[in-house]
Amino acid sequence: xxxxxxxxxxxxxxxxxxxxxxxxxxxxxxxxxxxxxxxxxxxxxxxxxxxxxxxxxxxxxxxxxxxxxxxxxxxxxxxxxxxxxxxxxxxxxxxxxxxxxxxxxxxxxxxxxxxxxxxxxxxxxxxxxxxxxxxxxxxxxxxxxxxxxxxxxxxxxxxxxxxxxxxxxxxxxxxxxxxxxxxxxxxxxxxxxxxxxxxxxxxxxxxxxxxxxxxxxxxxxxxxxxxxxxxxxxxxxxxxxxxxxxxxxxxxxxxxxxxxxxxxxxxxxxxxxxxxxxxxxxxxxxxxxxxxxxxxxxxxxxxxxxxxxxxxxxxxxxxxxx
Amino acid sequence: xxxxxxxxxxxxxxxxxxxxxxxxxxxxxxxxxxxxxxxxxxxxxxxxxxxxxxxxxxxxxxxxxxxxxxxxxxxxxxxxxxxxxxxxxxxxxxxxxxxxxxxxxxxxxxxxxxxxxxxxxxxxxxxxxxxxxxxxxxxxxxxxxxxxxxxxxxxxxxxxxxxxxxxxxxxxxxxxxxxxxxxxxxxxxxxxxxxxxxxxxxxxxxxxxxxxxxxxxxxxxxxxxxxxxxxxxxxxxxxxxxxxxxxxxxxxxxxxxxxxxxxxxxxxxxxxxxxxxxxxxxxxxxxxxxxxxxxxxxxxxxxxxxxxxxxxxxxxxxxxxxxxxxxxxxxxxxxxxxxxxxxxxxxxxxxxxxxxxxxxxxxxxxxxxxxxxxxxxxxxxxxxxxxxxxxxxxxxxxxxxxxxxxxxxxxxxxxxxxxxxxxxxxxxxxxxxxxxxxxxxxxxxxxxxxxxxxxxxxxxxxxxxxxxxxxxxxxxxxxxxxxxxxxxxxxxxxxxxxxxxxxxxxxxxxxxxxxxxxxxxx
Numbered sequence: 001x002x003x004x005x006x007x008x009x010x011x012x013x014x015x016x017x018x019x020x021x022x023x024x025x026x027x028x029x030x031x032x033x034x035x036x037x038x039x040x041x042x043x044x045x046x047x048x049x050x051x052x053x054x055x056x057x058x059x060x061x062x063x064x065x066x067x068x069x070x071x072x073x074x075x076x077x078x079x080x081x082x083x084x085x086x087x088x089x090x091x092x093x094x095x096x097x098x099x100x101x102x103x104x105x106x107x108x109x110x111x112x113x114x115x116x117x118x119x120x121x122x123x124x125x126x127x128x129x130x131x132x133x134x135x136x137x138x139x140x141x142x143x144x145x146x147x148x149x150x151x152x153x154x155x156x157x158x159x160x161x162x163x164x165x166x167x168x169x170x171x172x173x174x175x176x177x178x179x180x181x182x183x184x185x186x187x188x189x190x191x192x193x194x195x196x197x198x199x200x201x202x203x204x205x206x207x208x209x210x211x212x213x214x215x216x217x218x219x220x221x222x223x224x225x226x227x228x229x230x231x232x233x234x235x236x237x238x239x240x241x242x243x244x245x246x247x248x249x250x251x252x253x254x255x256x257x258x259x260x261x262x263x264x265x266x267x268x269x270x271x272x273x274x275x276x277x278x279x280x281x282x283x284x285x286x287x288x289x290x291x292x293x294x295x296x297x298x299x300x301x302x303x304x305x306x307x308x309x310x311x312x313x314x315x316x317x318x319x320x321x322x
Numbered sequence: 323x324x325x326x327x328x329x330x331x332x333x334x335x336x337x338x339x340x341x342x343x344x345x346x347x348x349x350x351x352x353x354x355x356x357x358x359x360x361x362x363x364x365x366x367x368x369x370x371x372x373x374x375x376x377x378x379x380x381x382x383x384x385x386x387x388x389x390x391x392x393x394x395x396x397x398x399x400x401x402x403x404x405x406x407x408x409x410x411x412x413x414x415x416x417x418x419x420x421x422x423x424x425x426x427x428x429x430x431x432x433x434x435x436x437x438x439x440x441x442x443x444x445x446x447x448x449x450x451x452x453x454x455x456x457x458x459x460x461x462x463x464x465x466x467x468x469x470x471x472x473x474x475x476x477x478x479x480x481x482x483x484x485x486x487x488x489x490x491x492x493x494x495x496x497x498x499x500x501x502x503x504x505x506x507x508x509x510x511x512x513x514x515x516x517x518x519x520x521x522x523x524x525x526x527x528x529x530x531x532x533x534x535x536x537x538x539x540x541x542x543x544x545x546x547x548x549x550x551x552x553x554x555x556x557x558x559x560x561x562x563x564x565x566x567x568x569x570x571x572x573x574x575x576x577x578x579x580x581x582x583x584x585x586x587x588x589x590x591x592x593x594x595x596x597x598x599x600x601x602x603x604x605x606x607x608x609x610x611x612x613x614x615x616x617x618x619x620x621x622x623x624x625x626x627x628x629x630x631x632x633x634x635x636x637x638x639x640x641x642x643x644x645x646x647x648x649x650x651x652x653x654x655x656x657x658x659x660x661x662x663x664x665x666x667x668x669x670x671x672x673x674x675x676x677x678x679x680x681x682x683x684x685x686x687x688x689x690x691x692x693x694x695x696x697x698x699x700x701x702x703x704x705x706x707x708x709x710x711x712x713x714x715x716x717x718x719x720x721x722x723x724x725x726x727x728x729x730x731x732x733x734x735x736x737x738x739x740x741x742x743x744x745x746x747x748x749x750x751x752x753x754x755x756x757x758x759x760x761x762x763x764x765x766x767x768x769x770x771x772x773x774x775x776x777x778x779x780x781x782x783x784x785x786x787x788x789x790x791x792x793x794x795x796x797x798x799x800x801x802x803x804x805x806x807x808x809x810x811x812x813x814x815x816x817x818x819x820x821x822x823x824x825x826x827x828x829x830x831x832x833x834x835x836x837x838x839x840x841x842x843x844x
Contacts (some may be wrong), residue, residue, distance in 0.1 A: 190335045199329035236327045283414030307331045
């Protein structure tokens with residue numbers, strides 16, 4: 001294997017980061033000004049190198065940094081062999097009415113799949129000390145990597161999105177969770193508000209008396225979100241049969257209705273739910289949540305998530321579509 | 323791990339709220355339109371209200387349910403902050419809004435209200451839970467509570483009624499809680515004849531502010547500050563609650579109240595109690611309130627001669643605020659031309675306990691000041707040895723010597739925390755300069771902070787009284803301000819004594835100067 005080029009050596013990257021801060025502070029010398037360096041975590045993102053989507057990830061990261069400031073290390077995976085390169089920069093913003101910028105630092109490393117094994121020894125030393133390390137897999141290419149053991153060891157928590165192509169199978173997530181790894185799935189995060197709504201409708205009821213629940217979905221196959229909802233209902237309604245039914249139509253894949261005996265039903269619409277409980281008919285907002293909002297919810301949870309883990313254990317065998 | 327199935331997901335779900343009906347007395351008033359209804363709508367938008375949640379508005383104005391809903395919609399659209407207005411959600415939320423015209427002085431009103439509530443309970447499945455919100459003149463609090471009681475609408479405190487352990491009835495009142503110690507006691511007695519103390523929620527919206535709550539998290543969630551939080555390391559504390567506006571149409575009310583009653587007796591003494599209280603054993607409502615109450619009872623009650631030295635009244639005159647000319651208080655509508663009402667107060671309080679003995683707590687509040695700001699400034703003592711003094715003697719003594727550390731807890735307008743400390747200026751020589759570490763709640767870290775009314779309404783529905791004041795706290799704070807009220811009532815002041823747009827009368831500066839301190843300019 002060719003040695004890593006000098007510009008990806010951790011010491012060099014750290015020196016560049018240090019210089020970046022000095023330069024930024026020098027530019028802003030007004031009284032009461034300067035920059036505030038904020039670091040509450042290290043976020044390591046594995047993403048595909050794809051110029052057309054780079055901005056979407058960049059925007060997600062900038063927004064996320066405002067609530068979870070930290071050092072971001074983006075590892076961009078490309079197909080071509082032999083690539084290994086890096087650059088450092090800052091994401092800064094001036095809070096309204098303030099004199100002081102808040103800045104977070106970002107390291108971007110571009111690597112080809114066949115050099116992925118070099119990444120842990122580069123990224124490991126770059127992580128900020130004493131704060132949590134989170135690894136977010138946003139890449140479809142990484143599914144083709146031969147061995148991710150060392151990459152997984154980079155983080156205290158691993159975030160995937162089963163709704164994205166190339167996401168690991170639920171069985172693999174289960175294996176990781178059972179091995180003690182903190183695992184999160186943005187497909188699960190997407191249904192938090194829906195789960196909360198269902199929970200509020202069932203509040204005060206004897207859960208073990210509920211015998212039948214039906215989930216209807218649109219599309220060719222049940223999405224990851226539909227499967228997670230089914231698994232969660234299995235975990236909270238132990239006596240109920242949780243039927244999953246596909247409904248015909250041209251609607252995009254997703255949830256259509258939920259019926260919980262005897263008198264609760266929800267119709268899922270775009271950004272909202274119409275529900276009936278007894279004589280009441282109500283409306284609830286279920287706005288589509290941005291990737292940033294999903295990520296923030298997961299970053300807020302730094303320990304074990306037993307509700308997710310219990311649901312993960314109840315997922316039926318299913319392989320996401322590639 | 324429990325094997326019992328549960329719908330709870332405390333890591334992700336918001337706190338669960340029980341179904342209930344909120345009855346708003348004074349439903350056609352400003353507070354309902356500007357604060358209460360936008361806060362309730364926002365809670366609905368976040369999915370935090372139970373499905374059958376209902377509001378019954380009550381005031382004298384004749385209105386149908388539909389007209390009430392239309393008025394409330396206008397208000398929500400106008401006063402909703404940082405939130406989108408969703409027509410479909412509003413239509414659903416509005417199904418739970420009802421209105422009843424009535425005179426709160428007429429017992430028949432309460433009988434009709436009972437009928438209305440029974441119907442709402444049946445149709446909306448509110449479980450019989452009722453939260454009364456008294457958004458009315460303070461003089462009506464006791465009569466309304468008695469009307470509720472006479473109509474048998476105030477059930478015993480939670481869990482006390484056989485067969486309906488989950489059913490509850492609570493009442494929220496807004497400050498002022500009396501206009502002096504005697505009237506506060508009388509109000510409490512009359513309220514408690516109808517409601518158990520645990521069901522009386524005395525709202526102080528200052529306590530609902532994120533930063534005021536964050537004082538508890540800051541003090542008791544971090545190990546590094548609490549050891550410094552005492553007379554050994556803290557020289558003095560300044561608490562400021564300044565407003566840039568005058569009385570703005572509230573002249574008649576304000577003339578009767580004054581700054582001492584309007585701000586210090588409630589908001590600022592509560593803030594002081596939060597800053598200075600001992601850690602509670604748990605975070606339960608009563609444990610926290612016990613400590614706050616204990617602190618309030620520890621504040622030295624001044625004698626008349628001490629009032630003269632430690633309390634300064636002020637009244638604004640003509641001046642300029644934000645580049646605009648503003649009239650003096652006595653020129654405001656509804657204010658007597660010779661009014662003796664104070665629009666500014668600066669006072670020095672001492673806490674008589676081991677932690678704080680000898681540490682002055684300077685509190686000031688005023689209207690028509692240069693800017694709107696509420697903050698707490700903790701002034702730490704200087705380093706015990708001035709090792710950098712020699713460098714200072716060489717030249718820039720006044721500017722380059724170390725300044726005492728300062729911790730600022732900002733309540734509004736930008737909720738946050740700043741810590742000022744000294745750092746070496748880069749280059750040759752040991753020259754120090756103060757630098758600041760800032761944490762800003764809203765704008766720096768992008769999260770929307772719930773409004774104080776959202777927090778407090780939610781807490782009342784859930785039954786968490788931590789941020790509400792209790793009878794003993796109200797009476798303890800009246801004990802503190804009563805001697806000042808009594809002394810001032812015997813004096814005739816030369817008002818106005820500060821110009822609008824300034825930080826108050828010179829006597830307020832002199833009060834601090836006597837102890838070698840100066841007011842911080844926020």
